[in-house]
Amino acid sequence: xxxxxxxxxxxxxxxxxxxxxxxxxxxxxxxxxxxxxxxxxxxxxxxxxxxxxxxxxxxx
Amino acid sequence: xxxxxxxxxxxxxxxxxxxxxxxxxxxxxxxxxxxxxxxxxxxxxxxxxxxxxxxxxxxxxxxxxxxxxxxxxxxxxxxxxxxxxxxxxxxxxxxxxxxxxxxxxxxxxxxxxxxxxxxxxxxxxxxxxxxxxxxxxxxxxxxxxxxxxxxxxxxxxxxxxxxxxxxxxxxxxxxxxxxxxxxxxxxxxxxxxxxxxxxxxxxxxxxxxxxxxxxxxxxxxxxxxxxxxxxxxxxxxxxxxxxxxxxxxxxxxxxxxxxxxxxxxx
Numbered sequence: 615x616x617x618x619x620x621x622x623x624x625x626x627x628x629x630x631x632x633x634x635x636x637x638x639x640x641x642x643x644x645x646x647x648x649x650x651x652x653x654x655x656x657x658x659x660x661x662x663x664x665x666x667x668x669x670x671x672x673x674x
Numbered sequence: 675x676x677x678x679x680x681x682x683x684x685x686x687x688x689x690x691x692x693x694x695x696x697x698x699x700x701x702x703x704x705x706x707x708x709x710x711x712x713x714x715x716x717x718x719x720x721x722x723x724x725x726x727x728x729x730x731x732x733x734x735x736x737x738x739x740x741x742x743x744x745x746x747x748x749x750x751x752x753x754x755x756x757x758x759x760x761x762x763x764x765x766x767x768x769x770x771x772x773x774x775x776x777x778x779x780x781x782x783x784x785x786x787x788x789x790x791x792x793x794x795x796x797x798x799x800x801x802x803x804x805x806x807x808x809x810x811x812x813x814x815x816x817x818x819x820x821x822x823x824x825x826x827x828x829x830x831x832x833x834x835x836x837x838x839x840x841x842x843x844x845x846x847x848x849x850x851x852x853x854x855x856x857x858x859x860x861x862x863x864x865x866x867x868x869x870x871x872x873x874x875x876x877x878x879x880x881x882x883x884x885x886x887x888x889x890x891x892x893x894x895x896x897x898x899x900x901x902x903x904x905x906x907x908x909x910x911x912x913x914x915x916x917x918x919x920x921x922x923x924x925x926x927x928x929x930x931x932x933x934x935x936x937x938x939x940x
Contacts, residue, residue, distance in 0.1 A: 630801075632801045640781050643781070644714075647718055647778070648717075648718070650770075651722055654722065654725045655725075658763060658767060660729070660732065
């Protein structure tokens, strides 16, 4: 099984330099999206109950 | 009696099983990528969806306090000076959700489909395939956005109609569902050759049995998993990884083989 997999690995020369560059771009893109989605509260803050109450009091 | 093994759809299924057997490493990589896709989908889209729901509730609360029982000119209020910042935020969040969904889908599904083309014998470069996959999915994303707009509009219409005349059949909803299924199948069949019109250009005598056999293979795997889960949940999790993802890869290879065969001959 190991010899079979080793033969398969050596025969799978389908990735060029440009392909590896694309993989790097994909990884960077995923990291950026992860950073954005993990900081949604900072990017799109939702008013807290306290803030909503303060706003309502100030209006009256 | 007709020899079924000579039929293209049956012959290529047998070939696909043989190709899967000789490309085990690629199969394993495809299965891992598929499993990672489901985790990544939840991880990346859930925070955006949650934020979208929060802002939808906020906007609807503010809107209802402004219109105060007179539900007319809602769109004017939403685009008016008081609510337009919130409306714009909501639209931005919707745009962001579609963008995140698109990027995650293209990255992971593009990779698994490329692996399927490699297993099936096509020697397309990864970069070349991914660019084509990203382009073609812009069409399907556009179709999905149009579907979603109609879905929301028809959903609201259905609620109003049901309130006025309970029990009225939702025919428009059913037509929309058929349209969604057609969109899904068109996308699925477009991925081997990266051509949007594949579903139209493939003879129905090939595409119909291909879709039926693919669905049968998938449902068989699901059936086995469901029965294993009744006995042991942990075993079902392991079985899911060992059975379901390779089955999905097999279907991709099979579809790629048939579509490539049909469109090389014609």
